[in-house]
Amino acid sequence: MFNKILIANRGEIACRVAATARRMAIKTVAVYSDADANAKHVSVCDESVYIGGSAPKDSYLRWERILEAAKASGAQAVHPGYGFLSENEEFAQACADAGLVFIGPLPSSIRAMGLKAESKQLMEKAGVPLVPGYHGSNQDDALLQREADGIGYPVLIKASAGGGGKGMRAVDKSEDFAAALASCKREAINSFGDDAVLIEKYVQRPRHIEIQVFGDTQGNYVYLFERDCSVQRRHQKVLEEAPAPGMTPEFRQQMGEAAVAAARAVNYVGAGTVEFIVEQKSDGSMIFFFMEMNTRLQVEHPVTEAITGQDLVEWQLRVASGEPLPLQQDQLRIHGHAIEARICAESPDNNFLPATGTLHVYGLPDCVSFVRCDNGVRVDSGVRQGDPISPFYDSMVAKLIVHGDTREQALSRLDTALAQTHIVGLNTNVQFLRHVTQSRSFAEANLDTALIPREEAVLFKQERVGLNLAVAGAIAHTLLEEQAVEASLAQRHVWLDPWARRDGWRSHGPSTRRFDFEFQGEVHTVQMTTLHDGALQLDVAGESGVFSFAPVTQGIDVRLGERRQIVSVYRKEAVAHVFTAQGATQIIAIDALAHAGDTQAEGGRLTAPMPGKVVSFAVKAGDTVTKGQTLAVMDAMKMEHTIAAPMDGVVAELLYAPGDQVTEGSELLKLVAA
Numbered sequence: 247m248f249n250k251i252l253i254a255n256r257g258e259i260a261c262r263v264a265a266t267a268r269r270m271a272i273k274t275v276a277v278y279s280d281a282d283a284n285a286k287h288v289s290v291c292d293e294s295v296y297i298g299g300s301a302p303k304d305s306y307l308r309w310e311r312i313l314e315a316a317k318a319s320g321a322q323a324v325h326p327g328y329g330f331l332s333e334n335e336e337f338a339q340a341c342a343d344a345g346l347v348f349i350g351p352l353p354s355s356i357r358a359m360g361l362k363a364e365s366k367q368l369m370e371k372a373g374v375p376l377v378p379g380y381h382g383s384n385q386d387d388a389l390l391q392r393e394a395d396g397i398g399y400p401v402l403i404k405a406s407a408g409g410g411g412k413g414m415r416a417v418d419k420s421e422d423f424a425a426a427l428a429s430c431k432r433e434a435i436n437s438f439g440d441d442a443v444l445i446e447k448y449v450q451r452p453r454h455i456e457i458q459v460f461g462d463t464q465g466n467y468v469y470l471f472e473r474d475c476s477v478q479r480r481h482q483k484v485l486e487e488a489p490a491p492g493m494t495p496e497f498r499q500q501m502g503e504a505a506v507a508a509a510r511a512v513n514y515v516g517a518g519t520v521e522f523i524v525e526q527k528s529d530g531s532m533i534f535f536f537m538e539m540n541t542r543l544q545v546e547h548p549v550t551e552a553i554t555g556q557d558l559v560e561w562q563l564r565v566a567s568g569e570p571l572p573l574q575q576d577q578l579r580i581h582g583h584a585i586e587a588r589i590c591a592e593s594p595d596n597n598f599l600p601a602t603g604t605l606h607v608y609g610l611p612d613c614v615s616f617v618r619c620d621n622g623v624r625v626d627s628g629v630r631q632g633d634p635i636s637p638f639y640d641s642m643v644a645k646l647i648v649h650g651d652t653r654e655q656a657l658s659r660l661d662t663a664l665a666q667t668h669i670v671g672l673n674t675n676v677q678f679l680r681h682v683t684q685s686r687s688f689a690e691a692n693l694d695t696a697l698i699p700r701e702e703a704v705l706f707k708q709e710r711v712g713l714n715l716a717v718a719g720a721i722a723h724t725l726l727e728e729q730a731v732e733a734s735l736a737q738r739h740v741w742l743d744p745w746a747r748r749d750g751w752r753s754h755g756p757s758t759r760r761f762d763f764e765f766q767g768e769v770h771t772v773q774m775t776t777l778h779d780g781a782l783q784l785d786v787a788g789e790s791g792v793f794s795f796a797p798v799t800q801g802i803d804v805r806l807g808e809r810r811q812i813v814s815v816y817r818k819e820a821v822a823h824v825f826t827a828q829g830a831t832q833i834i835a836i837d838a839l840a841h842a843g844d845t846q847a848e849g850g851r852l853t854a855p856m857p858g859k860v861v862s863f864a865v866k867a868g869d870t871v872t873k874g875q876t877l878a879v880m881d882a883m884k885m886e887h888t889i890a891a892p893m894d895g896v897v898a899e900l901l902y903a904p905g906d907q908v909t910e911g912s913e914l915l916k917l918v919a920a
């Protein structure tokens with residue numbers, strides 16, 4: 247076994263690989279870019295080497311630099327994680343040439359599975375079922391049209407070199423084929439530098455079911471069962487589970503054996519995943535077809551670890567060091583059910599736009615154990631509270647993995663774990679994930695790749711915490727903070743003027759206090775009255791109730807009238823972030839004086855939310871604008887962002903020109919309040 251490895255990756259996967267290495271007493275070397283100088287993955291490894299600038303092409307993709315780091319540090323092997331260089335055959339070859347073990351398959355296996363069309367030809371020979379279609383090398387437009395007509399519509403045109411959900415076009419009828427082909431080829435040449443395409447029958451209501459396979463250097467193969475990854479947005483996975491609901495032992499064995507045949511056909515060594523698309527017939531039966539093989543460890547490998555009780559990174563290390571597979575097929579069993587949720591920095595309500603910012607609050611559920619997560623919760627995370635989420639890398643912040651005896655139990659555990667995930671500082675998909683898991687389709691395991699569009703009505707723009715509870719939580723938090731301040735003053739023997747006390751103590755009669763809040767864009771006034779017996783009463787939106795609260799370990803135990811809830815509140819300036827068992831919401835304190843001041847102070851500064859390029863300005867100096875009006879458009883993280891006026895005003899000056907590259911926080915234009 248190795249005694250030192252280099253991890254050529256970052257984020258959660260680098261931390262996850264390091265954890266197994268540490269357990270096996272293998273030393274680890276991290277690599278990092280400028281943006282990651284203080285990243286978690288650096289702190290969990292034994293040594294670290296700086297490899298360059300923040301953009302991946304300047305660091306995590308510079309393989310010469312990574313190989314130098316490996317040699318200089320005395321590492322014997324390189325773990326590539328996923329993404330970056332993990333499926334780069336040249337890198338795998340360069341490792342071997344430098345006398346380092348690449349913890350992954352042979353370069354020839356990566357190459358064989360790299361192109362969709364070629365890999366399909368290989369799979370056809372190996373007897374692995376393929377989606378009916380055309381994957382030949384003749385790319386003549388008229389021939390492709392005839393092939394599509396022969397397959398029957400709808401069809402899917404795919405870029406052979408494509409990946410990550412890009413370069414695909416669904417075509418409903420023969421007349422639309424030529425235009426879709428031209429557009430698919432344009433995108434393919436731009437994104438992948440190769441415009442070869444293949445055509446497949448478009449499978450209706452498909453499920454994405456993949457098989458985890460493993461091979462060793464002695465020619466042994468096993469499959470570690472399946473994962474259902476049908477819940478996707480933009481052809482990217484959101485929730486993954488194992489085993490796949492509705493699987494029969496026979497169907498599992500057929501798929502498992504087909505996956506092993508695929509691996510065997512390319513002399514596969516190490517961890518790999520064979521992705522299948524599964525057609526569901528109206529009579530409930532299923533048919534599977536090979537889609538592609540990912541020649542690396544997959545993001546969603548923890549659900550397989552949870553149901554098999556095996557550490558797949560340990561398996562990778564053992565196989566890479568020449569040991570045989572730890573177990574044979576008949577020694578592998580499925581225990582219970584596991585689900586993984588990918589927590590991403592993004593705005594689901596805004597077309598899943600990626601978000602950047604700082605994790606001011608990063609509260610996660612308590613975890614039980616690392617790999618097995620027996621009837622418990624596992625969190626794989628590459629960040630800590632206070633860390634930035636930068637625009638340079640993937641928007642995935644963490645993975646929550648739950649395990650239960652049954653799917654129902656795992657689902658309920660996931661809901662609780664998501665409710666305990668408290669993130670403040672940037673937008674995330676945590677509430678969206680809760681809505682998906684609570685949706686009827688997911689709860690009933692009615693899975694297919696259209697689940698998100700089908701359940702749209704209950705997934706987006708959902709506010710599940712009512713005004714009363716949000717207000718009661720925010721006020722309770724404020725009062726507790728005030729009490730803490732007073733207690734610390736009292737401890738220091740500061741004399742308190744009884745007339746200035748804000749807890750409602752007066753010599754005569756009840757006292758009231760007024761709070762003004764903004765909730766979901768509406769302003770609300772709330773009265774809090776201290777009654778004669780010392781009890782508090784809240785009047786919110788025409789309803790009044792007795793109000794009390796007490797700090798408890800999980801948050802604040804809040805009672806309002808008949809209702810009682812544990813809530814957690816985090817305040818950042820005027821915004822109180824309220825988390826309850828139902829969900830999360832925000833409530834903004836309005837202080838009339840402070841508000842007027844704020845607008846003035848913030849006035850003129852309109853800054854770039856992230857590094858990027860100015861696409862256009864919609865205004866010029868001297869223009870009068872109203873709040874919400876578009877001022878400029880920026881392009882960052884491969885998406886366009888609109889910069890809107892925060893108030894009514896007059897544009898004083900434009901500070902950049904279209905096409906200019908700007909850094910985060912650069913002032914784009916000056917706006918003077920009207």
Ligand code: ADP
Nearest residue numbers: 255256257328329330483540544545546640642
């Ligand atoms: P697929 O959806 O193709 O099956 P996975 O779900 O396993 O693939 O996700 C792998 C993807 O994760 C990569 O293709 C890449 O876009 C992204 N990625 C790459 N590097 C990292 C990283 N360090 N942290 C998070 N995500 C990454």
Ligand code: ADP
Nearest residue numbers: 402408409410411412446447448449454481695
């Ligand atoms: P990528 O390399 O981008 O991951 P894949 O070939 O794995 O591309 O396909 C990505 C997703 O597109 C699948 O998970 C599935 O949701 C959908 N898809 C792929 N092929 C088909 C098909 N023939 N019919 C219907 N949907 C498909």
Ligand code: MG
Nearest residue numbers: 410521537538
């Ligand atoms: Mg895929």
